[in-house]
């Protein structure tokens with residue numbers, strides 16, 4: 001069982017995404033899985049420039065950038081893997097451009113003029129099955145505490161699953177990631193952070209054994225670190241206490257940023 005994590009954080013091995021991948025891999029390796037992380041920030045991957053060379057009969061499925069950058073290296077690792085973790089921070093409400101750039105490069109592995117129906121009856125062009133149809137887990141990390149924040153990315157991967165015929169075997173979403181960074185350095189006396197880390201290790205075990213994260217483990221991994229008091233949203237709706245709440249939040253974020261030394 002080979003698990004490949006593709007980390008698209010610009011902080012590479014120093015970010016929260018990498019930290020959480022390591023937790024997952026601890027559990028997966030315990031159960032005998034072979035695990036590898038690729039940090040896209042350390043590689044050179046050019047944008048697909050829509051030159052269409054890859055669709056011409058002479059160069060079918062070959063890219064202008066083959067041999068010139070690392071996209072094929074990553075694709076080879078993806079083909080060899082049994083399961084893929086797509087790790088991305090939320091950057092301005094969407095996925096990391098590093099990951100999107102890589103996914104766009106998969107265009108050169110598809111015959112876009114050849115159509116078929118996917119398992120979920122979607123009309124779609126040919127894809128390289130060995131590359132695109134791997135079971136996968138999106139791991140989304142962000143600082144905000146709103147559940148809606150990663151909505152675009154979660155929706156993207158649900159759609160990806162349908163069109164690529166790739167099974168979505170769990171979704172890991174870590175909100176308030178900055179808080180976790182603080183907690184990580186004090187893990188032994190932070191009960192919620194400890195519980196989240198344990199859930200990640202357990203999720204890794206489950207992926208190695210049954211290629212799927214169970215719903216209870218997913219729920220535990222995705223639990224909030226901090227909860228807004230129940231009265232905050234109704235107060236904001238009524239226009240009460242906005243300034244105090246904003247000031248309180250800004251104070252908390254300043255202390256988080258000061259204490260997070262990546």
Ligand SMILES: Cc1cc2nc3c(=O)[nH]c(=O)nc-3n(C[C@H](O)[C@H](O)[C@H](O)COP(=O)(O)O)c2cc1C
Nearest residue numbers: 009011015016017089090091092093142143144177
């Ligand atoms: C350019 C940029 C844009 C960001 N946009 C958002 C955002 O829209 N929402 C959010 O909650 N966090 C946002 N963040 C914060 C990151 O998601 C957060 O720091 C995350 O932990 C980064 O992942 P990493 O630690 O693996 O690098 C942004 C960070 C950067 C650098």
